[in-house]
Amino acid sequence: MINFMLRSLLRGLKGIIYPKTCPSCKAKLKEAEEELICKRCCSQIKINLPPFCVLCGRHLEKENFNKNICPGCVRRKLHFDRAFSPCVYEGVTKKLIHEFKYKGKNILARPLSRIMINFIKEYNIPLDFLDLIIPVPLDNARLREREFNQSEELGIPIAREFNKEIASKVLLRHRRTKSQVELKDNQRALNVAGSFSVNKGINLNKKNLLLIDDVLTTGSTSSEAARALKNAGAQTVFVLTLAN
Ligand SMILES: [Zn+2]
Ligand SMILES: [Zn+2]
Structure with a gap:
């Protein structure tokens, strides 16, 4: 607790001592600018547009409109019911997440998380x-190593906004899997297999x-997590990520 307070105090100090810069392009932010991302980068965030694949939530290319499902999802088994993402994982969004x-x-x-909240509202995702x-x-x-769980940090404001309970102790992650970033697509599913369980x-x-x-x-990460939750009796598992 004390450590946590100390860290958050120091974090506050940093903002005072150093000029604030846009985390994506490193441009200096105007003092009056309340947002943490500069306007230019904000306008360059690539939004994920409908129609969406009914499984992974990615934008569907024209040739797949009538199938409602993308070619990737036809080939594999995903254990969640449906995923949603407001942004495409590239450019500014990729940098920001990093x-x-x-x-x-x-x-x-x-x-x-505000982007995710806006997306839920925009598309009336049933929560x-x-x-x-x-x-x-x-x-x-x-x-x-990281001192915070980015997913939890994103989830807290979302839970608050929609008056939902956030449960951070339900799922456990076991093995130290290699970072998915380092792996090829076909290695990713193997890397996370069996790495989640329910408390x-x-x-x-x-x-x-x-x-x-x-x-x-x-x-594959979300799918493995969903599999553990369903094995523990869950009926529906939706997935919401910032980007896909
Ligand atoms: Zn910027
Ligand atoms: Zn898909």
Whole structure:
């Protein structure tokens, strides 16, 4: 607790001592600018546009309009029911997520979660029937290294906005899997297989859940997490990530 307070105090100080710069392009932010991302970068964020694949939530190319599902999702088995993402994982968004995750800039959590909140509202994603919001956990070693779980940081403002309970202790992540970023697509599913379980004594029977993560790439991380939740009785698992 004291450590946490000290860190947040220091973080506050940093902002006072150093000029604030845009975390994406490093341009100096005007003092009056309340947002943490400069206007130019903000306008360059690539939005994920409909129609969406009914499984992974990616934009569907024209030739797949009538199938409602992308070619990638036809080929594989995903254990979640449906995924949603407001942004495309490239350019400014990719940079922001990198800063957020690896450079301890959890100050970015609020503006990034705001994008996710706006998306939920814009597309009327049904959250009413959901019982719990569950952030995809990090394993302990990685949590110590990074000091915060980016998925939880994104999930907290979302839970607050929609008056939902956020449950960070439901899912456990075990093995220190290699960072998915370093792996080829076909290695990713193997890398995360069996790496999640549900905390004993937690009843998920017939529960409807929303998993939160920063990025959905192949979907194998979210899929493994969803599999563990469904094995523990969950009825529906939706996934919401900032980007895909
Ligand atoms: Zn910028
Ligand atoms: Zn798909």
